[in-house]
Amino acid sequence: MDKRQRIIDSAIKLYLRQGIEKTTITDIVKDAGIGQGTYYLYFSSKLSVMPAIAEYMVNNVLRRLESEVRDRSFKRNVETMVSVFFDNTEEYKELTKLVYTGFTQTEEVGRWETIYAPLYEWVQTLIDRARSDGEISPRTSSFFASRIMIGAMESAAEQVYLFDDPEQSFIDEYRSALVDHILTSLNYGK
Amino acid sequence: MDKRQRIIDSAIKLYLRQGIEKTTITDIVKDAGIGQGTYYLYFSSKLSVMPAIAEYMVNNVLRRLESEVRDRSFKRNVETMVSVFFDNTEEYKELTKLVYTGFTQTEEVGRWETIYAPLYEWVQTLIDRARSDGEISPRTSSFFASRIMIGAMESAAEQVYLFDDPEQSFIDEYRSALVDHILTSLNYGK
Amino acid sequence: MDKRQRIIDSAIKLYLRQGIEKTTITDIVKDAGIGQGTYYLYFSSKLSVMPAIAEYMVNNVLRRLESEVRDRSFKRNVETMVSVFFDNTEEYKELTKLVYTGFTQTEEVGRWETIYAPLYEWVQTLIDRARSDGEISPRTSSFFASRIMIGAMESAAEQVYLFDDPEQSFIDEYRSALVDHILTSLNYGK
Amino acid sequence: MDKRQRIIDSAIKLYLRQGIEKTTITDIVKDAGIGQGTYYLYFSSKLSVMPAIAEYMVNNVLRRLESEVRDRSFKRNVETMVSVFFDNTEEYKELTKLVYTGFTQTEEVGRWETIYAPLYEWVQTLIDRARSDGEISPRTSSFFASRIMIGAMESAAEQVYLFDDPEQSFIDEYRSALVDHILTSLNYGK
DNA sequence: CATGAATGAGAATTCATTCAT
DNA sequence: TATGAATGAATTCTCATTCAT
Numbered sequence: 121m122d123k124r125q126r127i128i129d130s131a132i133k134l135y136l137r138q139g140i141e142k143t144t145i146t147d148i149v150k151d152a153g154i155g156q157g158t159y160y161l162y163f164s165s166k167l168s169v170m171p172a173i174a175e176y177m178v179n180n181v182l183r184r185l186e187s188e189v190r191d192r193s194f195k196r197n198v199e200t201m202v203s204v205f206f207d208n209t210e211e212y213k214e215l216t217k218l219v220y221t222g223f224t225q226t227e228e229v230g231r232w233e234t235i236y237a238p239l240y241e242w243v244q245t246l247i248d249r250a251r252s253d254g255e256i257s258p259r260t261s262s263f264f265a266s267r268i269m270i271g272a273m274e275s276a277a278e279q280v281y282l283f284d285d286p287e288q289s290f291i292d293e294y295r296s297a298l299v300d301h302i303l304t305s306l307n308y309g310k
Numbered sequence: 311m312d313k314r315q316r317i318i319d320s321a322i323k324l325y326l327r328q329g330i331e332k333t334t335i336t337d338i339v340k341d342a343g344i345g346q347g348t349y350y351l352y353f354s355s356k357l358s359v360m361p362a363i364a365e366y367m368v369n370n371v372l373r374r375l376e377s378e379v380r381d382r383s384f385k386r387n388v389e390t391m392v393s394v395f396f397d398n399t400e401e402y403k404e405l406t407k408l409v410y411t412g413f414t415q416t417e418e419v420g421r422w423e424t425i426y427a428p429l430y431e432w433v434q435t436l437i438d439r440a441r442s443d444g445e446i447s448p449r450t451s452s453f454f455a456s457r458i459m460i461g462a463m464e465s466a467a468e469q470v471y472l473f474d475d476p477e478q479s480f481i482d483e484y485r486s487a488l489v490d491h492i493l494t495s496l497n498y499g500k
Numbered sequence: 501m502d503k504r505q506r507i508i509d510s511a512i513k514l515y516l517r518q519g520i521e522k523t524t525i526t527d528i529v530k531d532a533g534i535g536q537g538t539y540y541l542y543f544s545s546k547l548s549v550m551p552a553i554a555e556y557m558v559n560n561v562l563r564r565l566e567s568e569v570r571d572r573s574f575k576r577n578v579e580t581m582v583s584v585f586f587d588n589t590e591e592y593k594e595l596t597k598l599v600y601t602g603f604t605q606t607e608e609v610g611r612w613e614t615i616y617a618p619l620y621e622w623v624q625t626l627i628d629r630a631r632s633d634g635e636i637s638p639r640t641s642s643f644f645a646s647r648i649m650i651g652a653m654e655s656a657a658e659q660v661y662l663f664d665d666p667e668q669s670f671i672d673e674y675r676s677a678l679v680d681h682i683l684t685s686l687n688y689g690k
Numbered sequence: 691m692d693k694r695q696r697i698i699d700s701a702i703k704l705y706l707r708q709g710i711e712k713t714t715i716t717d718i719v720k721d722a723g724i725g726q727g728t729y730y731l732y733f734s735s736k737l738s739v740m741p742a743i744a745e746y747m748v749n750n751v752l753r754r755l756e757s758e759v760r761d762r763s764f765k766r767n768v769e770t771m772v773s774v775f776f777d778n779t780e781e782y783k784e785l786t787k788l789v790y791t792g793f794t795q796t797e798e799v800g801r802w803e804t805i806y807a808p809l810y811e812w813v814q815t816l817i818d819r820a821r822s823d824g825e826i827s828p829r830t831s832s833f834f835a836s837r838i839m840i841g842a843m844e845s846a847a848e849q850v851y852l853f854d855d856p857e858q859s860f861i862d863e864y865r866s867a868l869v870d871h872i873l874t875s876l877n878y879g880k
Numbered sequence: 881c882a883t884g885a886a887t888g889a890g891a892a893t894t895c896a897t898t899c900a901t
Numbered sequence: 902t903a904t905g906a907a908t909g910a911a912t913t914c915t916c917a918t919t920c921a922t
Contacts, residue, residue: 304494350914350915538906736917884922888918
């Protein structure tokens with residue numbers, strides 16, 4: 121029903137399957153079951169769906185975090201977070217980068233920060249609480265810590281899934297090393 | 311003289327200046343001072359320069375690291391590394407991401423790992439030495455630590471330079487937080 | 501009005517005038533007064549107009565046969581048929597062969613038979629009637645006879661018009677020999 | 691050893707396999723195992739091999755005719771001729787037409803007649819002999835008869851092998867109808 | 881005679897975008 | 902709002918041909 125959302129859904133599906141370059145507006149509108157011109161009623165150009173896609177994906181992660189990370193010890197929470205980021209990257213592999221790149225070709229580069237903001241804030245809050253609870257060092261700057269953490273998790277996940285067929289044991293080791301890294305960097309349990 | 315290298319140099323120059331989309335093969339060969347068809351003697355398509363560019367850029371970072379990170383304490387070395395990554399990202403801003411994206415559209419995705427390998431190894435060696443010197447925790451896995459570190463540094467730098475005009479003070483704070491993060495994560499000085 | 505037909509007409513005109521190789525899609529669309537991309541709404545590639553052209557040409561011959569071959573003795577009809585084939589080949593000289601060749605590079609080779617079918621059938625009917633009228637041998641297989649006749653007429657016409665400047669007397673002799681050949685092969689007047 | 695011949699052989703092989711358009715000079719020289727420029731020592735352009743190929747193919751038919759059509763009754767000889775033409779067309783399917791088309795794009799169209807001449811003459815001689823032997827009508831013009839016969843045989847063969855998968859029984863029927871057609875057209879056995 | 885790296889003109893094709901309905 | 906036929910600018914890639922060695 122909501123054509124705007126149908127465009128976004130189809131765009132994601134096709135970009136994931138065939139890449140941005142290979143996907144034409146025609147592909148998208150066909151998949152969405154709407155007319156060719158209708159696309160331009162909702163988005164002003166091919167690239168201008170990108171922010172919407174980015175938003176959708178960040179919200180996706182947020183939703184998972186909110187539902188899966190709950191009330192447990194900070195350590196457990198970090199473990200879950202790493203899982204969420206790994207799973208998400210696996211599912212959407214190239215798309216994040218693709219979207220990001222598409223973004224840089226728009227004039228809306230600045231909005232990237234805005235779109236990520238809720239995610240940064242959510243993690244920041246999590247850190248703040250752990251600090252209040254005395255689980256991590258009181259001198260931690262949650263602002264930078266949240267950003268560095270997210271960057272580290274995303275990079276790690278990307279590295280892992282670049283391997284054509286990463287073995288599960290390798291993934292598990294990497295994940296566990298990453299959890300240690302994060303906790304240690306926050307002086308957890310000292 | 312070496313036409314292959316001239317193509318790579320011109321491609322980097324133009325991709326940086328105008329983006330990949332806006333740069334045509336014709337632009338590149340003109341800049342390189344060679345014939346249109348000559349491009350295809352060395353690269354099979356527009357995108358297939360990407361791995362060569364990636365290689366060039368990784369080597370670039372490596373060269374800087376080798377020349378700038380020397381003989382000092384691990385802490386100083388980490389500070390210098392962060393500087394190198396920040397400077398490099400600033401200089402080549404979009405190119406890194408562009409190259410990465412271009413890569414995924416080639417069939418050579420697997421080579422990414424190979425191209426990064428020397429960088430990973432170099433950092434790994436640095437960590438190993440710090441461990442031998444007793445500067446960081448003896449339990450550190452240099453394999454994962456190097457990869458996570460590099461990911462964190464790249465992500466941080468990208469986040470910083472996304473702001474249209476990041477203030478120097480913000481950059482300095484982020485950089486310093488990052489150094490702390492890395493050192494703490496390795497139990498430096500405990 | 502009908503853009504498809506305008507494309508076909510222009511293609512025939514230009515192919516005849518300058519050959520297939522020398523004719524570009526741009527030439528065709530300019531001549532047809534339509535946009536460059538419009539061509540591809542109706543035909544999927546440069547070569548894929550060929551079947552349409554072939555159809556047009558076969559229909560052309562059919563139309564001439566239907567209007568010029570009427571109600572007379574079989575002998576007169578054969579003479580007229582030969583004339584039609586000769587005239588037609590003269591007018592469209594290379595085009596027939598070009599079309600044929602273009603065809604073999606499409607995947608629609610099979611349609612050749614379909615396109616020729618009405619022509620075969622028309623001649624077949626003519627033979628059947630002559631047989632009923634007792635003008636030719638009752639044992640004649642009109643199926644094969646029609647096909648062999650058409651082949652002979654086309655080949656003869658092509659041979660004749662290969663000479664840069666065939667003398668009219670030569671053409672007349674060839675034509676007359678051909679009529680004799682056909683009639684005799686059918687035991688006409690025995 | 692003879693590079694000229696190696697070029698012709700490779701050209702035939704590749705033209706048959708992939709068509710003229712799809713075959714590049716580079717393909718040919720690679721297949722022939724010679725240098726790129728060497729081609730132009732023997733032929734002045736891409737198309738200028740065509741006459742050589744045509745010559746080769748006509749000679750091929752002639753050689754078969756000479757070895758297979760020997761001393762028997764005219765009827766047997768015609769049967770054998772038809773077989774040779776059918777076999778040859780099956781083997782070289784499109785090539786004849788392709789070569790012919792390639793020819794028309796050269797300025798040497800006139801030579802086609804010259805190249806076919808020996809074939810025409812050979813058949814003409816065969817007819818003349820049959821006439822001397824009283825096997826066919828004394829009024830037969832061997833000049834036109836030979837040309838019409840060859841045309842009919844080639845056309846028939848082409849028609850037959852256009853069917854994707856002609857059944858053997860159909861081919862046999864067509865062939866036999868063709869032999870009858872030819873013999874009757876010459877008043878054989880009257 | 882032989883080579884093959886280099887050339888560059890040229891064309892087919894694609895596809896984002898528009899606009900009359 | 903919605904459509905989809907029409908557009909045409911723009912670009913990659915091909916390949917016959919050349920020429921210095």
